Amino acid sequence: MTEYKREIALPSEPAGGAEILGFRPLYRQVKDHFVRRLVDGVWAPGTALPSEGQLAAELGVSQGTVRKALDELAAENLLVRRQGRGTFVAEHDEQRILFQFFKLVPDDGAARFPDSTVLATESAEADPAERQALALEVGETVLRIRRFRSLGDKPVILETISLPERRFPGLANGPIPNNLYSLFATRYGVTVAHAREKLKAVALSPEEARRLGTAAGTPALLIDRLALSLEGAPVERRLSLCLTEEAHYQSDLR
Amino acid sequence: MTEYKREIALPSEPAGGAEILGFRPLYRQVKDHFVRRLVDGVWAPGTALPSEGQLAAELGVSQGTVRKALDELAAENLLVRRQGRGTFVAEHDEQRILFQFFKLVPDDGAARFPDSTVLATESAEADPAERQALALEVGETVLRIRRFRSLGDKPVILETISLPERRFPGLANGPIPNNLYSLFATRYGVTVAHAREKLKAVALSPEEARRLGTAAGTPALLIDRLALSLEGAPVERRLSLCLTEEAHYQSDLR
DNA sequence: TAGTGGTCTAGACCACACA
DNA sequence: GTGTGGTCTAGACCACTAA
Numbered sequence: 364m365t366e367y368k369r370e371i372a373l374p375s376e377p378a379g380g381a382e383i384l385g386f387r388p389l390y391r392q393v394k395d396h397f398v399r400r401l402v403d404g405v406w407a408p409g410t411a412l413p414s415e416g417q418l419a420a421e422l423g424v425s426q427g428t429v430r431k432a433l434d435e436l437a438a439e440n441l442l443v444r445r446q447g448r449g450t451f452v453a454e455h456d457e458q459r460i461l462f463q464f465f466k467l468v469p470d471d472g473a474a475r476f477p478d479s480t481v482l483a484t485e486s487a488e489a490d491p492a493e494r495q496a497l498a499l500e501v502g503e504t505v506l507r508i509r510r511f512r513s514l515g516d517k518p519v520i521l522e523t524i525s526l527p528e529r530r531f532p533g534l535a536n537g538p539i540p541n542n543l544y545s546l547f548a549t550r551y552g553v554t555v556a557h558a559r560e561k562l563k564a565v566a567l568s569p570e571e572a573r574r575l576g577t578a579a580g581t582p583a584l585l586i587d588r589l590a591l592s593l594e595g596a597p598v599e600r601r602l603s604l605c606l607t608e609e610a611h612y613q614s615d616l617r
Numbered sequence: 618m619t620e621y622k623r624e625i626a627l628p629s630e631p632a633g634g635a636e637i638l639g640f641r642p643l644y645r646q647v648k649d650h651f652v653r654r655l656v657d658g659v660w661a662p663g664t665a666l667p668s669e670g671q672l673a674a675e676l677g678v679s680q681g682t683v684r685k686a687l688d689e690l691a692a693e694n695l696l697v698r699r700q701g702r703g704t705f706v707a708e709h710d711e712q713r714i715l716f717q718f719f720k721l722v723p724d725d726g727a728a729r730f731p732d733s734t735v736l737a738t739e740s741a742e743a744d745p746a747e748r749q750a751l752a753l754e755v756g757e758t759v760l761r762i763r764r765f766r767s768l769g770d771k772p773v774i775l776e777t778i779s780l781p782e783r784r785f786p787g788l789a790n791g792p793i794p795n796n797l798y799s800l801f802a803t804r805y806g807v808t809v810a811h812a813r814e815k816l817k818a819v820a821l822s823p824e825e826a827r828r829l830g831t832a833a834g835t836p837a838l839l840i841d842r843l844a845l846s847l848e849g850a851p852v853e854r855r856l857s858l859c860l861t862e863e864a865h866y867q868s869d870l871r
Numbered sequence: 872t873a874g875t876g877g878t879c880t881a882g883a884c885c886a887c888a889c890a
Numbered sequence: 891g892t893g894t895g896g897t898c899t900a901g902a903c904c905a906c907t908a909a
Contacts, residue, residue, distance in 0.1 A: 388878060389878075389879070414893075414894060415895070416893095416894090424879080424880090426880090427879065427880065427881085428879060428880080430896090431879095433895095439871060444894095444895065445888085445895075446895045447888035447889080447893080447894055447895065448894065448895080449888095449893090449894060449895075450895075466868070557870055557871045558869075559867070560867075560868040560870060561866070561868075562838065562865055562866040562868065563838065563861035564818035564819070564836040564837050564838040564839075564859075565818070565836050565861075582818040582820045583836070584817065584838075585818075587865075605818075611816055611817050612815070612816040613813070614720070614813075614814040614815075614816065615813055616717060616718055616811055616812040616813070617717075642897060642898090643897075643898070644897075669876070670875090678899090680900085681898065681899065682898060684876085684877090685898095687876095698875095699876075699906090699907085700875070700905065700906050700907080701874080701875055701876065701906035702874095702875065702906080703875060703876075703907095704875090
């Protein structure tokens with residue numbers, strides 16, 4: 364193991380790949396290998412990884428190289444490292460979602476996980492916007508979930524979720540849980556790794572206003588979210604209309 | 618240098634500090650020391666730092682420890698590292714602002730740095746909201762700048778900037794540049810390191826609508842930004858009203 | 872060719888959690 | 891006490907940049 368520019372022996376590392384892609388450091392290969400294990404469900408959410416030393420021995424690299432790969436995955440919120448305890452696969456529990464994916468917080472008080480009430484679900488052919496967002500072919504179907512969500516008593520969010528039916532067969536058969544991403548992970552092995560949101564200010568239609576218990580024309584925050592899997596594939600599109608009289612969208616620029 | 622739990626010899630590192638604050642690793646002390654140099658302007662924006670080896674020798678620590686400190690500062694966008702060239706202090710050029718602080722992008726095309734037209738400036742006693750945001754005492758004054766900004770031809774942002782006059786004396790005497798943060802850095806030695814934004818959807822007042830060339834009641838995105846310095850002190854409060862018919866606020870959740 | 876940051880290794884020791 | 895991640899070191903070599 365004195366050779367520097369090399370590839371570790373793994374099925375996902377075709378020889379010569381480094382030549383095509385340019386220089387690819389060892390810790391990155393190790394990292395990609397670990398991502399593969401996450402994608403394939405070899406390492407399931409909540410479980411503990413082998414120790415750094417074990418992983419290093421297994422792959423034939425130094426502990427420092429394993430460490431760098433694990434550190435990056437932890438920085439991406441895919442793993443959680445706890446000194447003295449071990450390294451764990453991140454779960455989509457409410458705490459993580461609140462921290463990572465839910466940016467609408469009450470003007471006073473702290474962030475809370477909102478309750479959900481499903482209004483309707485339907486299966487339909489994807490419209491052009493859905494096809495574009497979810498990278499679907501013409502004719503493919505989506506499952507649409509329409510629900511409102513409340514912080515405290517008041518409904519503050521009205522959202523329409525579009526899911527590629529091919530990826531989530533039979534999802535509408537059972538009840539729709541409040542925490543969808545957790546369901547994606549446990550039932551379909553799909554991990555939502557990150558998301559892209561586009562925000563606009565819009566006026567509520569009469570129907571939307573009625574659902575949210577307010578007046579038509581009220582300004583609302585429209586959040587167009589595209590959730591991406593570990594592999595970077597689009598998994599969910601979510602249009603959320605949010606009332607912002609007593610809450611705001613928090614964004615930290617670092 | 619075999620002792621582990623220790624403090625490097627620096628004026629900013631009072632002996633016993635580690636006891637009060639709990640364990641504080643060496644690389645963190647080194648990092649804080651570097652931040653001090655940035656705050657004090659010893660390392661000015663755009664300049665090159667000494668090499669890792671030089672810094673390590675100077676501080677009496679290993680190169681790896683210096684490296685870890687520099688890596689974290691680079692991750693926070695305070696430094697820029699370039700292989701083969703060196704490590705540089707980040708500047709507030711338009712590219713960085715666009716990337717780090719300006720999240721309103723056209724629905725088509727890519728992000729652009731918007732032009733600005735100053736409508737008015739005034740010096741006044743801080744109102745309660747300004748005092749709260751900027752941590753000012755009763756009676757302290759702020760400089761308010763009101764301007765609109767355009768992407769292409771159309772005015773899309775109407776914003777009111779509040780600055781603590783004590784920190785930026787004489788700012789209103791000269792012309793107000795488009796890129797304020799660059800001015801803060803070069804003329805006042807104040808680096809805006811990050812910012813917190815709170816977004817709401819609101820309806821435009823008749824006056825606001827007139828300024829933006831649209832109808833009263835039009836929904837707009839209200840961005841309430843608080844910019845923080847390297848030390849974490851509030852430096853600027855900015856209220857921006859944004860038209861989002863042809864643009865959106867982009868937020869990436871990782 | 873010289874100098875810089877980037878990677879990799881091996882080994883020691885520290886802080887922390889848990890049984 | 892044992893095992894985990896976290897820190898620190900020293901040294902070698904690689905990749906990149908510019909003179």
